[in-house]
């Protein structure tokens with residue numbers, strides 16, 4: 607049997623938020639030509655806290671049509687993440703922790719929300735929860751089957767729980783959250799075999815740098831204000 611996998615050594619990958627240790631796996635076809643590269647993030651060291659957290663995030667840049675996520679879906683991931691980033695920016699302008707989320711079905715945005723914890727005030731008013739509520743209202747269903755939730759920051763335990771209950775198909779997030787991330791960074795709620803919903807796919811790291819930078823800018827501006 608030909609060796610169809612090649613594992614190069616671990617390498618470092620830095621964003622402004624922190625440093626990832628990642629490992630690429632190159633899959634080869636039988637004729638030796640390159641088939642696809644799978645990048646797994648092994649750990650993330652947060653520059654703010656200095657904490658290193660284990661990760662089990664897989665990013666698959668090159669997809670075959672037979673896989674669960676089509677190449678077209680992957681291409682659109684950054685398009686919808688940009689929509690979520692606009693909402694994060696709006697949160698920033700309203701003095702909220704800048705996180706934005708959109709729900710997409712059949713290539714169309716069904717709902718979008720930003721963090722509104724301070725404004726309401728409501729400790730559960732995270733962008734993902736608000737986006738899921740609006741999508742359910744818009745689609746007049748409690749099951750968001752066939753929907754993808756895009757969020758600029760890895761969902762926390764509350765939001766990951768809400769996503770399990772909503773039955774969304776896919777979760778796509780930007781920056782990993784080494785404090786409350788519940789898609790693998792700190793906890794694994796979304797993606798756990800113990801919960802009663804299997805996501806078709808969970809992808810992290812889409813536009814991670816941009817999504818992380820806006821959070822960093824926000825906390826830096828807060829420190830300057832002394833608040």
Ligand SMILES: [Zn+2]
Nearest residue numbers: 732761762765
């Ligand atoms: Zn949350």
